[in-house]
Amino acid sequence: AAAMANPLAAFTLIKRLHSEWLNVVFSNEALENAQALRSSYEEERAELPRLADLQGAARGLMRLQDVYALQVSGLASGRFRRVTDGVPTDVYLPSKAVLLSGDDCFLVGKVAYEQQDYYHSVQWLEESVRLFRGAGRRWSPENEGTLEDALDHLTRRSVSQELLHHDPTNGRVLKNVEEYENLLASAAPPGGGGLRRPGSTHLRTRGTYERLCRTQGSQPMHFRNPRLYCDFFTNGRPALLLRPVRREVLSLRPLVVLFHDFVTDAEAEGVKGLAQSGLRRSVVAAGEKQAAADYRISKSAWLKDSAHSVVEKLDQRISLVTGLNVKHPYGEYLQVVNYGIGGHYEPHFDHATSPSSPVFRLKTGNRVATFMIYLSSVEAGGSTAFIYANFSVPVVERAAIFWWNLHRNGEGDEDTLHAGCPVLIGDKWVANKWIHEFGQEFGERRCGLSPVE
Ligand SMILES: O=C(O)CCC(=O)C(=O)O
Ligand SMILES: [Fe+2]
Structure with a gap:
């Protein structure tokens, strides 16, 4: 699991499990042992990453590339590097570099290509060609030099018909040429102009969002606003008198508060363990229903307080520090x-x-407040960014963040x-407790955690 913290390692592992095993299973060398190999493959199949997982991992790499402004060539050489004004800086230095092969980069480019995302496709295919050339390696899985040739031409942005002369009956070559002609037609629109990143316009706040993510947690507010403070908080509760919670007020508008050491390591591990088997792809509200969406990529599970005493204990503690009925x-x-x-x-x-x-299905009104616990640390990325409030909070292991939504x-x-x-390196876990409007006496809204207006 530690190795999977590195997205490059995770990607290459998923790729190996998904496609390269198939290459072995169906290779000529495997003919003799075919039955044994194939049946063992069939047995494991349900557990193996599916095509969607592989595509998801490739898209994940492209997302990291975009949000953290990482160079593709750096990623291919196992580095998380950004170049600003010609000056390269390491966003993160892994202790062990995971190198991507030409084939790995080709796959990322292909996933982008199939989604008509030529912006990423061209960059990753170009890197793939560079690696194939530099490494002087043959195109092994396909056993044909033609694709390499096609890619070679891709970098020069002109697919030559000469490829067809190699073997005009070769359907594969024909298909490649056709594909790359399409690619080039869209990649280099007449009249020039660079390729636009897909989806970079649909989110109006993308610029701010990415800037806040790149700082990986910054609270410039502390220096600008002397009204922000830290204290030991008891909320007037006897139960908290002996062990007050270290409270850090991160923002006043909106009120955002961080409670340090809200959970113990054992509690965090307990909650993660309880959730493990129930984890499913997260959904978002889509009209009256809920659906998976590209803008939320994670797995989640719901835990009732009756699931285990640790969940019940957390509920009680959330209630203590917020003064709210949870x-x-x-x-x-x-x-x-x-x-x-x-x-x-x-x-x-x-x-x-x-x-x-x-x-509103719960019939207890809207979500008046959010209480989110950081159940893990991350090595890089994964901050919680407040877009209009213009600050981001790094993942603080064992801490919890609270804010009023209404x-x-x-x-x-x-x-x-x-x-x-996006999580750059690591395995991020959080737990959300959403508190509704009804059932609250709002004692707190007058004192400790009072919101503005
Ligand atoms: O993971 C985070 O930092 C934020 C999560 C969040 O906003 C949510 O789950 O609603
Ligand atoms: Fe949220």
Whole structure:
């Protein structure tokens, strides 16, 4: 699992399990032992990564490339490097470099290509060609030099018909030439102009979001705003008197508070363990329903307080420090979230912004507050970014972050727009407790955690 913390290692492992094993199984060398190999493959098949997993991992690498402004050539040589104004800086220095092969880069380029994403396709295919050439290696899985040739021409941005003369009956070559002609037609629009990154326009706040992610957690507010502070917080509760919680006020508008050492390592491990078997691809509100979406990539599971005493204990502690009723249905069950390779949650609101939202199914009003516990650390990336409030919070292991989503009048606070930045290196786990409007006496809204307006 530690090796999987590196997205390059995770990608190459998934690729190996998905496709390279197949190459072995169906190779000529395997003919003699074919039956044994194939049946063992069939047995393992359900457990093996599927094509969608491989594509997801490739897209994850491209996402990291974009958000952290990483160079493709750096990634291929196992480095997480950014170049700003011609000056290269290491965003993260892995202790052990995982190199990508020409074939690995080709696959990323192909995934992009198939999604008509020529911006990434060209970069990764070019890197693939560079590696094939530099390494002086043959195109082994396909056993044909033609693809390499096609890629070679791709870098010169002109597919030559001469390729067809090698073997005009070779359907594979024909298909490649046709594909790359299409690629070039779209990649180099007449009149020039660089390729645009796909999807870079759909998110209005992308610029701010990525800037906040790149700083990997920064709280410039502390220096600018003397009203921000740290203290030991008891919330006037006898239960907290003996062990006050170290509270750090990160922002006043919106009010965002970090509670340090909110959970112990043992509790975090316990919660992760309980969630493990229930983890499924996370969904988001889509009209009245819920659906998977590219803007939220993670797995999650819901834990009832009855699942284990550790969950019940956390519920009680959340209630103690927030002064809010978090019992279902006034609080939702604990949502445990695990972000894998390039996992993220792009800018969003936790509260419902439409009356038909599934959030209202509990009939306890909207999500008035969010209480999120960081159950793990990460080595790089994965900060929680507050877009309009213009700050990001690094993953602080064992800490919990709290904010109000709604104004006092029940209207959504737009300033809470926030995101989970893509995880660059590591395995990020959080647990969300969403607290609803009803069932609260709002004692706290007058004192300790009082929101603005
Ligand atoms: O993972 C994070 O840092 C943020 C997660 C989040 O916003 C959510 O799950 O709603
Ligand atoms: Fe959120």
